[in-house]
Amino acid sequence: MNRHRRKLIFLLGFMGAGKSTVGPLLAKELGWPFVDLDTVIEAGQGMTVREIFENSGEPFFRGIERAALAEVAKTEPAVIALGGGTFAQESNRDFIRSTGGTTIWLDCPLEELRRRCEAVENRPLFRDAESFARLFAERLPYYRLAEHHVPAGSLAPEEIVRQIIRLMNF
Numbered sequence: 219m220n221r222h223r224r225k226l227i228f229l230l231g232f233m234g235a236g237k238s239t240v241g242p243l244l245a246k247e248l249g250w251p252f253v254d255l256d257t258v259i260e261a262g263q264g265m266t267v268r269e270i271f272e273n274s275g276e277p278f279f280r281g282i283e284r285a286a287l288a289e290v291a292k293t294e295p296a297v298i299a300l301g302g303g304t305f306a307q308e309s310n311r312d313f314i315r316s317t318g319g320t321t322i323w324l325d326c327p328l329e330e331l332r333r334r335c336e337a338v339e340n341r342p343l344f345r346d347a348e349s350f351a352r353l354f355a356e357r358l359p360y361y362r363l364a365e366h367h368v369p370a371g372s373l374a375p376e377e378i379v380r381q382i383i384r385l386m387n388f
């Protein structure tokens with residue numbers, strides 16, 4: 219069976235890896251729609267992700283994230299940018315696997331992620347360098363489970379798109 223039979227690409231990786239930057243470029247190149255999971259969640263809740271975390275806590279966010287994931291995967295073809303924590307949840311990984319879509323990890327070094335995230339205020343899980351590094355270490359084993367790994371630390375977004383297209387033999 220061709221495991222890429224479904225035209226779904228899931229971009230995953232830590233906060234700041236470039237999922238929401240590379241995603242639209244990749245989608246444009248393929249002529250597919252782009253879906254940003256956090257944006258879908260924010261639209262559904264009428265709140266930013268930061269507000270959802272502040273008002274209702276992370277477990278609530280993970281519940282709606284799971285539901286939103288099931289919803290967005292109904293769109294095909296699509297390039298879907300996951301949140302940084304989506305692929306760390308076992309039930310999400312199981313679901314993503316069951317879709318038959320392709321998973322791509324945007325692999326970016328910790329230092330570069332921190333540099334990018336320090337510049338933006340909207341990430342509830344970016345508190346300090348120490349907890350950021352701890353969370354990154356916790357998540358790495360899950361990100362490594364992605365089918366494809368693309369170095370995303372120093373390449374321009376357009377070059378990352380080219381690498382993905384090459385990897386997937388489009």
Ligand code: S3P
Pocket residue numbers: 231232233234237238256267300301302303304341342343
């Ligand atoms: C999270 C990352 C965020 C967002 C939420 C939780 C995480 O997405 O989903 O703040 O658990 O790492 P980005 O990776 O797009 O910042």
